[in-house]
Amino acid sequence: MTPQKHDGKVSHVPRKGSIKRRVFRMLNTNPLLKPKTLCKILDLNYKDYKGYMTQLRHLWKYDPKRERGSKPSLHAWRGWTDLPRRELKELAQRSWVKATMVRCCQAGWTRSKSRNRFVYWKDKHGRLQLFETGRMNLYVRKPATLGRAYQLISNALTFTEVFTDLRDIQGILKGVRFHGAHYVFETGQKLPSITIDLFHESNGIILKVGDRSHPSSIEVIASYPGWGEKNERAVEKLTSVLEELLIPRRLESEKKSLDKLSYMS
Secondary structure (H helix, E strand, O other): EEEEEEEEHHHHHHOOHHHHHHHHHHHHHHOOOHHHHHHHHHHHOOHHHHHHHHHHHHHHHHHHHHOOOOOOOOEEEEEEEEEEEEEEHHHHHHHHHHHHHHHHHHHHHEOOOOOOOEEEEEEEEEEEOOOOOOOEEEEEEEEOOOOHHHHHHHHHHHHHOOOOEEEEEEEEHHHHEEEEEEEEEEEOOOOOOOEEEHHHHHEEEEEEEEOOOOEEEEEEEEEHHHHHHHHHHHHHHHHHHHHHHHHHHHHHHHHHHHHHHHHHH
C-alpha cells in the first residue's frame, strides 16, 4: 500500500497492478461502470486517476478474451438437400424415391406416423428426414459443424448400404444447404425475459433474451425464409426448362453447320 495525499488527507491507495485487477473484476460484474464511479468505489482521486481509469476501461473493452458475444455457442444446425435426380419423368422419379424409402426402412430407418409419410434416421450426430418428394431435412446436434452433417448423411446412407454408388453420395453432399441455426451468446449475468420475433417472416430471425433455458444469454434463432427457398426452387425449374428447350436447338444448329462444312469440302 502506498500513502498518497488528496485534499490534505493521507489515503492508502493500492499499487497500480492491483488497481487493474480490481477494475477488471468490477467491469466483469458490471460493464457499465464509468471512470468516475470506479474512482469513487476504489476511494481514488478522480482528477489524478481519470486518465488511468479510462485507459483500463479501454483495455478491458477491447481485450479479445473479454469480448462479449464474439464466440457464440452453436447449439443446432438445420439444413436440407435432395436425392440425386435421375433421367426419369416425374412419376417415375417419385416411384424411385419411394423404392429408396423402402430400402431405408429395411436398412434400419424408421417410418413416421405423420401424414406426409417420411422416414427418418437418428444417431448421436443428429436426425435425417427423407420425404416422398426426394427432399432430405438435416438436424445436426451441437457442436454443429458441416463435417458432422456430412458424417450424419454418410452414416444414414453409406454405412447402411442404401446407396453404394459414390457419385450419388457426392451429389447429395454437394447439395447440402443451410436452412437455420441456433446461436447462444453468453453475457455472464441474468437478463430480463423478452422474445423479439418481428423479423421472423421477413428475415427469418428470432431474438430471445433471458429465456428459461439460457437465463444469462442472448439467443439468435436464424432460419432461411420460406419465400427465399420457394424462389430458389422456381429459378431452378425455370433453368431446367430453358435448358431442355435450348440445348436441342443448339445441337441442331451445330449439326447443320457441320453438314454445311462437309458439303463445301
